[in-house]
Amino acid sequence: MTRIAIIVPAFNEEKAITAVVQGLNAVAEEHLLNLRVIVVNDCSTDTTSEVISTVDCVALNLPVNLGIGGAVQTGFMYAFENGFDYAIQVDGDGQHPASEIPKMLRAAIDQQADVVIGSRFIAKEGFQSSALRRFGINYFRKLNRMLVGITVTDSTSGLRLISRKVLETVSAYYPDEYPEPESIILYSLKGFKIVEVPVTMLERQGGVSSIGALASVYYMFKVTLAIIYTFIRIKFRR
Amino acid sequence: MAKIQIIAIAVSLLFLLYIVRLIVKGKLREEYSIIWIACTIVLIVFSFWRDGLEVMAHLVGVYEAPNLVFTGAIFAVFIYLLHLSVVVSKLHSQNKQLAQEIALMKQKMQERP
Numbered sequence: 001m002t003r004i005a006i007i008v009p010a011f012n013e014e015k016a017i018t019a020v021v022q023g024l025n026a027v028a029e030e031h032l033l034n035l036r037v038i039v040v041n042d043c044s045t046d047t048t049s050e051v052i053s054t055v056d057c058v059a060l061n062l063p064v065n066l067g068i069g070g071a072v073q074t075g076f077m078y079a080f081e082n083g084f085d086y087a088i089q090v091d092g093d094g095q096h097p098a099s100e101i102p103k104m105l106r107a108a109i110d111q112q113a114d115v116v117i118g119s120r121f122i123a124k125e126g127f128q129s130s131a132l133r134r135f136g137i138n139y140f141r142k143l144n145r146m147l148v149g150i151t152v153t154d155s156t157s158g159l160r161l162i163s164r165k166v167l168e169t170v171s172a173y174y175p176d177e178y179p180e181p182e183s184i185i186l187y188s189l190k191g192f193k194i195v196e197v198p199v200t201m202l203e204r205q206g207g208v209s210s211i212g213a214l215a216s217v218y219y220m221f222k223v224t225l226a227i228i229y230t231f232i233r234i235k236f237r238r
Numbered sequence: 239m240a241k242i243q244i245i246a247i248a249v250s251l252l253f254l255l256y257i258v259r260l261i262v263k264g265k266l267r268e269e270y271s272i273i274w275i276a277c278t279i280v281l282i283v284f285s286f287w288r289d290g291l292e293v294m295a296h297l298v299g300v301y302e303a304p305n306l307v308f309t310g311a312i313f314a315v316f317i318y319l320l321h322l323s324v325v326v327s328k329l330h331s332q333n334k335q336l337a338q339e340i341a342l343m344k345q346k347m348q349e350r351p
Contacts, residue, residue, distance in 0.1 A: 074337075081342070
């Protein structure tokens, strides 16, 4: 049976995390999936570590704060070492409904995709994010198309599935900060098949966004640089 | 010997002594101390050899000798700062790897008590 790891990065998510993990486990039971929830606690300053020890999941507690990329990568490493076939990243704040998991899995198996990205801009349903963020997403869509010729409508989406083949790659290298747009470049240059499926996202259930308004400019600049560096690094190594 | 020369030599020697003390106490690693010792030696050389600066400036075609000092010093500082950024980046990635290993190992230990 296909073994699926659900990787949930959590930083100060004591309020939302229990519901997220329970929702995922409920979906697993309903659809008879062999699924294991892996919560990566990125050195939270609240009671997240105690909360996750009481729910049914694998708890990985980082001793220092690594940021989203480092936390997610820890989950990928666990999934790879323990022989999982697929890993699905789901945010710890409750923005990603667990009910979308079977849809993503089906897309991966039916279309033999290595990477499945949940996009909120295909069906244009549910929470559509702020105007500023949408501007950024548009920008990254154009940048991606220019560099690698693929169109990903929701490049900042944190809801994504990767196959075991990709797990091996990301266990070795995964971007630290703001990894979502950058990793798309990485995946497409490595020749992985990327597909997008329409999903409905909710507004966060608790906690604060990892990206404040002021940090947005830095975000765009840093990610652009990172994308170009990744592009050069992989393009010229082969 | 001019008064300023004596002061410069004394300060340079004190600086050298302080660096050696830091290394002995284990607060400064030898590889990072090399540049500081080299700088101090340059300072001491030019403290003794007063005309040295003029000679060097003339050699590379700088009209005002002090400008050579500023150019050289700023350039050296930039290079060293870049080197430190590289060191910090390396530490950053090593720190990340260590944290990830610890998290995975802690989980493994809890699984099999």
